[in-house]
Amino acid sequence: MIDLKAARKDPDHFRTALARRGAAQDFDALLAVDASWRELTERAEGLRARQKRSSKSAPSEAELAELRQLREELAEAQGDLARAETERNDLLITIPNLPDPSAADGMEEDDAQTLRTWGELPAFDFTPRDPLDLGSKTGWIDMARGARLSGSRFAYRIGDVALAEMALYRFTLDRLISKGFLPVLPPVLVGEQAMYGTGFLPTEESNTYHLEKDDLYLTGTSEVALAGIHADERLEEDELPARYVAFSTNFRREAGAAGKDTRGMFRVHQFDKVEMYVCCLPEESVEYHERLLGYEEEIVQALGLPYRVQNIAVGDLGAPAAKKYDIEAWFPVQGRYREITSCSNTTDYQARRLNIRFRRAGGLDYVHTLNGTGATARALLAMMENFQDSSGTVTLPEVLRPYGAPATLGGQR
RNA sequence: GGUGGAGUCGCCUAGUGGCCGAGGGCGCACGCCUCGAAAGCGUGUGAGGGGGCAACCCCUCCGUGGGUUCAAAUCCCACCUCCACCGCCA
Numbered sequence: 001m002i003d004l005k006a007a008r009k010d011p012d013h014f015r016t017a018l019a020r021r022g023a024a025q026d027f028d029a030l031l032a033v034d035a036s037w038r039e040l041t042e043r044a045e046g047l048r049a050r051q052k053r054s055s056k057s058a059p060s061e062a063e064l065a066e067l068r069q070l071r072e073e074l075a076e077a078q079g080d081l082a083r084a085e086t087e088r089n090d091l092l093i094t095i096p097n098l099p100d101p102s103a104a105d106g107m108e109e110d111d112a113q114t115l116r117t118w119g120e121l122p123a124f125d126f127t128p129r130d131p132l133d134l135g136s137k138t139g140w141i142d143m144a145r146g147a148r149l150s151g152s153r154f155a156y157r158i159g160d161v162a163l164a165e166m167a168l169y170r171f172t173l174d175r176l177i178s179k180g181f182l183p184v185l186p187p188v189l190v191g192e193q194a195m196y197g198t199g200f201l202p203t204e205e206s207n208t209y210h211l212e213k214d215d216l217y218l219t220g221t222s223e224v225a226l227a228g229i230h231a232d233e234r235l236e237e238d239e240l241p242a243r244y245v246a247f248s249t250n251f252r253r254e255a256g257a258a259g260k261d262t263r264g265m266f267r268v269h270q271f272d273k274v275e276m277y278v279c280c281l282p283e284e285s286v287e288y289h290e291r292l293l294g295y296e297e298e299i300v301q302a303l304g305l306p307y308r309v310q311n312i313a314v315g316d317l318g319a320p321a322a323k324k325y326d327i328e329a330w331f332p333v334q335g336r337y338r339e340i341t342s343c344s345n346t347t348d349y350q351a352r353r354l355n356i357r358f359r360r361a362g363g364l365d366y367v368h369t370l371n372g373t374g375a376t377a378r379a380l381l382a383m384m385e386n387f388q389d390s391s392g393t394v395t396l397p398e399v400l401r402p403y404g405a406p407a408t409l410g411g412q413r
Numbered sequence: 414g415g416u417g418g419a420g421u422c423g424c425c426u427a428g429u430g431g432c433c434g435a436g437g438g439c440g441c442a443c444g445c446c447u448c449g450a451a452a453g454c455g456u457g458u459g460a461g462g463g464g465g466c467a468a469c470c471c472c473u474c475c476g477u478g479g480g481u482u483c484a485a486a487u488c489c490c491a492c493c494u495c496c497a498c499c500g501c502c503a
Contacts, residue, residue: 005462041463045472052472055431055484067483234423234460364460 001092001352004034017098021314022107030091037084044077094202097349099314100286100323107315112326118297119306121330122386128332131384132264134392134410136160141265153254155265157377160406164396165272165380167405169247172274172299172375174403179295181245181276186225188248189216194228197354199320199346206255218251223371226277227350230367235358240367241280241288245374248273266338266381274374279356282348285368289345292372293325296341299375303397305382306330308337320346329382340379343372384409 007014011031018027051070054063104113122128132141139160146154157165177183195201195217200208209218219225226244235242249272261267276295280288293309300307312324321344328337351357351366358367388394393411401407 038463041472045463048473049471051484058431058484064483071483 001349002095002098003348003352004030004092007031008034014098018095020099020105021096021317023096026091026095030088030095033084033088033091037081037088040077040081040084044074044081047074047077093196093353094319096203096317096319097199097322097347099317100345100347102311103317103323104311104313106313108313109316111313111316112310113313115309115311115325117306117308118301119304119330121306122332124332124390126390128385128388129392130264130333131381134384134388134394136409136411139163139406139409143264150269152262153268154270155268157265160409161380164400164405164409165377167400167403168303168375168377168380169272169274170403171400173245173247175299175302176245176274176276176295176374179243181243184222184226184229184244184246186222186246186248188219188222188225188251189214190219190224190228191216194219194224194231194354197231198224198227198350199318199353200224203319207253209251209253219248220252221250221273221371222246222248222275223277226275226371227354227356227369230279230356231354233356234364235279235356235367237281237358237360240358241278241284244277246275246277248275264381265377271376273376276343276370276372276374278370279351279367280370281358282365282368285345285347285370288368288370289323289325289343292343292370293327296327296343296372296374300327300329300340300379302399303379303383305340305379305386307340310339318344320344320349322347322349329379329386331382331385333385338378338382340376340382341373343370345370 002014007027008031011027015024015027018024047070051067051074054067054070104111106112132143135141136159139162140158141161142156142158143154146156149156173183189211192201192215195208200220201217204220208220210216211218225248226246229244230242249270251270254267254269257267265271276292278288278292297307297309307327307329310326310328312321312326317324324342324344326339327341329340330336331338346369348366348368350369356367356369357364383396384394387396388410391411394409396405396407396409
């Protein structure tokens with residue numbers, strides 16, 4: 001969440017920044033509610049101070065009547081205050097992060113700014129085949145059986161495809177461990193606090209799977225569990241940056257994506273992902289964001305995928321993000337660049353909600369947090385589209401071989 | 414799932430209705446002592462919120478949420494976590 005105290009001091013700065021992502025009117029509503037909250041606070045605290053002074057010792061009979069009266073007044077004042085506080089917090093929790101000045105302007109996906117492109121687009125003298133059509137006897141993607149089992153948007157990855165995908169994750173994990181990330185296998189079922197803390201609730205409610213019976217949520221990314229590692233903790237300055245890399249299965253309802261990417265396993269309800277997460281000093285997050293992007297690019301380059309880097313428009317950012325870079329790989333069959341990784345600087349937005357602070361000379365302060373994709377199966381899909389030959393054989397990158405990937409996929413079936 | 418025990422200020426612990434938002438020890442910080450250090454002695458040492466130019470004042474927090482009372486760490490209820498044992502399962 002935003003820094004309310006700072007917002008009171010300099011409302012114009014906050015309003016201007018939030019206006020870029022269309023949140024100025026919510027911000028003004030918040031300020032108004034906050035003003036009345038402060039009035040009610042003073043009244044309730046004054047009454048409470050009176051009651052406490054009178055309760056230092058047993059009151060006389062005469063005082064008792066007066067104190068009973070005071071109790072009623074206090075209860076009323078506290079009730080008013082609680083209502084104002086709820087109203088204020090409900091608003092506060094929906095206000096998105098302040099965008100970074102260098103985040104691209106605009107409200108749409110198309111407003112993203114292309115920072116650079118890398119790699120050669122493949123030139124086919126045949127019509128490249130869709131990953132779904134590139135299976136062989138020894139390995140394939142099976143959406144039909146996935147649908148029979150679980151409905152649309154569920155994929156079986158079978159045989160060599162399964163091995164290739166696992167090799168991709170293990171390769172990525174190794175790369176990031178060598179950069180100093182600590183590997184984690186996290187829970188994927190989490191309580192409501194973690195979902196609010198990371199900012200997926202309340203804004204992404206419709207996209208999350210919720211288990212009513214146990215009141216637990218299936219996470220759409222291991223960012224949620226990784227952010228939770230240090231919730232309510234006070235870190236020492238020398239523990240920062242804390243860097244984690246997780247592998248987990250992720251669950252997304254994809255509400256609002258009806259009709260989009262319906263073929264194949266590009267957009268599915270359940271997918272696996274290697275994810276980076278960093279808690280760092282506030283003054284380091286901007287630089288760390290570039291580093292995370294750099295690690296992502298190294299991985300995509302090692303795989304040999306042509307890609308471009310997008311600076312996502314402010315209006316297209318998730319609520320917690322101040323700035324976001326996506327890497328979009330070239331998908332020759334789709335004929336366009338598509339997102340395969342995403343990394344965000346969430347500054348102190350999640351740290352405030354999750355209460356992750358660190359201690360240093362000046363006292364306690366909130367850490368900054370960042371997250372970024374290591375790899376998902378979309379990278380494998382991109383490899384299948386880019387690295388195929390006219391026989392439908394996909395040559396996988398050498399770097400994946402030590403991790404158990406077959407040399408090729410597809411071919412005769 | 415069942416039974417029993419426990420959750421207090423960084424750690425350990427005292428505390429069964431008002432003198433406790435909280436005592437003691439450890440740790441930590443500063444000072445004295447010392448050539449220096451240790452020991453010893455002294456002082457200080459949680460977080461959040463509101464008000465004030467400031468010194469400072471006020472409120473909240475004893476696992477969490479409710480309740481009783483003029484007054485709750487303390488009494489009552491529910492829940493959570495941890496430990497032990499039992500049952501069941503991987």
